[in-house]
Amino acid sequence: MQIGQAAEATGVSAKMIRxxxxxxxxxxxxxxxxxxxxxxxxxxxxxxxxxxxxNLGFSIEEIRDLLRLWGDRSRSSRDVKAxxxxxxxxxxxxxxxxxxxxxTLSALAEACxxxxxxxxxxxxxxxxxxx
Amino acid sequence: MQIGQAAEATGVSAKMIRxxxxxxxxxxxxxxxxxxxxxxxxxxxxxxxxxxxxNLGFSIEEIRDLLRLWGDRSRSSRDVKAxxxxxxxxxxxxxxxxxxxxxTLSALAEACxxxxxxxxxxxxxxxxxxx
DNA sequence: TCTGCACCTTCCCATCGTGGGAAGGTCAAG
DNA sequence: CTTGACCTTCCCACGATGGGAAGGTGCAGA
Numbered sequence: 001m002q003i004g005q006a007a008e009a010t011g012v013s014a015k016m017i018r019x020x021x022x023x024x025x026x027x028x029x030x031x032x033x034x035x036x037x038x039x040x041x042x043x044x045x046x047x048x049x050x051x052x053x054x055n056l057g058f059s060i061e062e063i064r065d066l067l068r069l070w071g072d073r074s075r076s077s078r079d080v081k082a083x084x085x086x087x088x089x090x091x092x093x094x095x096x097x098x099x100x101x102x103x104t105l106s107a108l109a110e111a112c113x114x115x116x117x118x119x120x121x122x123x124x125x126x127x128x129x130x131x
Numbered sequence: 132m133q134i135g136q137a138a139e140a141t142g143v144s145a146k147m148i149r150x151x152x153x154x155x156x157x158x159x160x161x162x163x164x165x166x167x168x169x170x171x172x173x174x175x176x177x178x179x180x181x182x183x184x185x186n187l188g189f190s191i192e193e194i195r196d197l198l199r200l201w202g203d204r205s206r207s208s209r210d211v212k213a214x215x216x217x218x219x220x221x222x223x224x225x226x227x228x229x230x231x232x233x234x235t236l237s238a239l240a241e242a243c244x245x246x247x248x249x250x251x252x253x254x255x256x257x258x259x260x261x262x
Numbered sequence: 263t264c265t266g267c268a269c270c271t272t273c274c275c276a277t278c279g280t281g282g283g284a285a286g287g288t289c290a291a292g
Numbered sequence: 293c294t295t296g297a298c299c300t301t302c303c304c305a306c307g308a309t310g311g312g313a314a315g316g317t318g319c320a321g322a
Contacts, residue, residue: 004298014299015281034288036299045259052257057232060278070254077243077251084240084253091233095226101188102222105215114212122211123201126183128176135269145270146310165317167270191307 003029006039010047017047025050025064058087134160137170141178148178156181156195189218 007014017037020026026046029037039047049070053063065083069075111121138145148168151157157177160168170178180201184194196214200206242252 002299013280016279019280034299036288048259049257052259054279055232056236056257057229066254066257070258073249075249075251075254076247077249077253078245078247080251080253081240081243081245084236084243088233088236088240091229091236095229095233098188098222098226098229101186102219102226105187105219105222109212109215109219112208112212112215114209116207116209118204118206118208120206120208120211122208122215123197123206126180126187126197127201128179128183133270144309147308150309165270167317185308
């Protein structure tokens with residue numbers, strides 16, 4: 001199976017598959033005589049794993065660890081869970097930041113008339129006016 | 132006032148001040164005989180505006196629009212509010228995505244024993260096992 | 263006056279994940 | 293034998309930020 005089909009099948013773009021190979025996240029794909037990369041079921045499985053982990057927001061380095069654990073028969077689920085809880089904490093941090101931004105901005109927008117006049121608490125606040 | 136003091140005073144790093152100048156977000160700073168950049172109160176005010184907008188998550192391009200509106204005496208607060216509401220929608224989108232990730236991952240982590248054994252629903256889910 | 267230190271200058275490179283596109287090779291169908 | 297769809301490698305871009313090199317400036321103290 002060539003790279004385009006593997007991309008289609010896994011939802012990972014051909015560009016990214018090559019990239020993941022370049023950074024060692026997936027092993028170098030086998031090659032045909034044409035020098036085209038050749039993918040088998042195991043490769044697709046691994047790419048699907050990566051895509052699902054990306055969809056959960058894991059970074060490439062976190063995924064590297066997850067892949068190592070996936071292939072480690074003597075892993076302990078404790079290690080996996082620790083990785084997951086750590087990532088949840090990262091997500092919580094991002095969510096909190098965004099919610100704070102949203103709350104502040106939303107309060108300013110509420111106070112803004114939104115009419116034809118120039119007066120605007122949003123601009124005033126950004127300009128550093130204490131009001 | 133030279134760039135380091137302006138950075139200190141506004142909370143925008145000297146690196147970023149030069150960058151903002153390079154991309155035209157702030158006008159080219161005046162120069163002393165030494166070729167050092169020289170900042171006055173208006174410059175500091177503008178940099179503070181930018182920092183506060185960044186803290187609310189506005190992108191550089193959005194800030195470009197905000198700065199234009201700030202300096203436009205004939206602006207309508209409607210335009211500012213529209214920009215803010217649009218940004219709030221962007222924030223909501225990001226928050227929703229992160230919350231979905233968190234919910235999924237959190238459910239998986241709940242189901243994971245976190246002990247010395249290898250069995251782990253987190254890994255199983257990433258591996259595409261339907262469970 | 264000389265020296266050292268803290269600051270400034272420009273320039274290039276790195277991050278992270280992803281995409282765009284050029285220049286060229288391969289293969290199957292018409 | 294041409295056309296078109298695929299593949300290859302290589303370089304560049306984004307957005308926002310930082311690191312660091314190589315060299316100039318300015319001031320304080322010996």
